[in-house]
Amino acid sequence: MGTRHYGLATYLARFTERDMVMKKIFLAVVAIGTLSLFPGTAEAAVMGPSMQKLTWHFYKVYNTCENAENFVRHQVEILYKNDTTIAPKLLRLLYSDCFVTGCDASVLLEGPNSERNAPQNRGLGAFVIIDKIKKVLEQRCPGVVSCADILNLAARDAVHLAGAPSYPVFTGRRDGLTSDKQTVDLPSPSISWDASMAYFKSRGLNVLDMATLLGKPSPTMNKTFLSEMANKCPPRTKKGQTDPLVYLNPDSGSNHSFTSSFYTRVLANKSVLEVDQQLLYNEDTKQISEEFSASFEDFRKSFALSMSKMGSINVLTKNEGEIRRDCRRRN
Numbered sequence: 001m002g003t004r005h006y007g008l009a010t011y012l013a014r015f016t017e018r019d020m021v022m023k024k025i026f027l028a029v030v031a032i033g034t035l036s037l038f039p040g041t042a043e044a045a046v047m048g049p050s051m052q053k054l055t056w057h058f059y060k061v062y063n064t065c066e067n068a069e070n071f072v073r074h075q076v077e078i079l080y081k082n083d084t085t086i087a088p089k090l091l092r093l094l095y096s097d098c099f100v101t102g103c104d105a106s107v108l109l110e111g112p113n114s115e116r117n118a119p120q121n122r123g124l125g126a127f128v129i130i131d132k133i134k135k136v137l138e139q140r141c142p143g144v145v146s147c148a149d150i151l152n153l154a155a156r157d158a159v160h161l162a163g164a165p166s167y168p169v170f171t172g173r174r175d176g177l178t179s180d181k182q183t184v185d186l187p188s189p190s191i192s193w194d195a196s197m198a199y200f201k202s203r204g205l206n207v208l209d210m211a212t213l214l215g216k217p218s219p220t221m222n223k224t225f226l227s228e229m230a231n232k233c234p235p236r237t238k239k240g241q242t243d244p245l246v247y248l249n250p251d252s253g254s255n256h257s258f259t260s261s262f263y264t265r266v267l268a269n270k271s272v273l274e275v276d277q278q279l280l281y282n283e284d285t286k287q288i289s290e291e292f293s294a295s296f297e298d299f300r301k302s303f304a305l306s307m308s309k310m311g312s313i314n315v316l317t318k319n320e321g322e323i324r325r326d327c328r329r330r331n
């Protein structure tokens, strides 16, 4: 492939975008990392920042819970059948965990000063889903399977059911002992392209782009679309009227399926958030958007790779942390 270098591919689990936009255009958008494909070092690109610390099929290899991954998958299948929104919810929860102090399930801990109470994490769901899966694991293999691994496996399996490719989730993570909302430094929607990039880099990823944000319309946004959205999201709700739920990306519909239509919309100036539309302001990200818009397969591959990498950010292993019995509390 020559010496082509993706400075960054920003792609997202943009199917989380249909999560919600309220009157305040409060919404959840997840943009996930990227990859750098240096010729001859594909291996290194696949290995995440600290993936070497993890093990392929950890619970089977160490004979602690041979079917752990099957148990998770089975529960996710049951839960997904009832509610397909678990896919974007789990994905966003995973992102919120991994980008803040690493993939240590710290976002699951309860407490007034915990990460989950930080303003950036408002609207996070899926805690109950993790509890349900954990309960089953505790029945089958008590005290063995970490909440951090469950979150990673469950997100992978749910997103796969939504149409994303499956990807390897190495296991053996342990759960963190602390959670502090002061550590939640998820970027705001008005973050600049350069700052976004620096944020991902600081986490050992080649790019970063991501947020739990407050949206503002992009100056280049298609005017027809802008007024459609404005109509759906009145500045003020009438008495008794509930905040309308609006999909940021009407193309992907309400079925929460995994598509690359996000990129097509960026190219058509139909992103709602400035941070998304900024993909066109940089030559690298513009090219990548065009590529992903044209080839769903390219997007799928990059997605799988970056998810693997994200799941290995600053993991705890061996005698670090603990295996929580209840994901919401330290033992």
Ligand SMILES: *[C@@H]1O[C@H](CO)[C@@H](O)[C@H](O)[C@H]1NC(C)=O
Binding pocket: 079, 082, 083
């Ligand atoms: C099914 O999903 C709904 C939300 O869509 C949730 O309120 C309910 O608890 C779920 N039921 C089960 C059995 O998981």
Ligand SMILES: *[C@@H]1O[C@H](CO)[C@@H](O)[C@H](O)[C@H]1NC(C)=O
Binding pocket: 222, 223, 224, 225, 268
């Ligand atoms: C904006 O979107 C509308 C509706 O999708 C479309 O008809 C129109 O051509 C778009 N305008 C521009 C400038 O692309």
Ligand SMILES: *[C@@H]1O[C@H](CO)[C@@H](O)[C@H](O)[C@H]1NC(C)=O
Binding pocket: 251, 252, 253, 254, 255, 256, 257
């Ligand atoms: C989900 O919605 C999209 C866009 O409306 C559509 O293209 C796709 O076929 C749907 N998928 C399923 C599984 O219904």
Ligand SMILES: *[C@@H]1O[C@H](CO)[C@@H](O)[C@H](O)[C@H]1NC(C)=O
Binding pocket: 220, 267, 268, 269
């Ligand atoms: C999107 O906006 C940019 C900047 O205003 C403009 O150059 C470009 O032609 C627009 N693209 C479409 C498809 O409307």
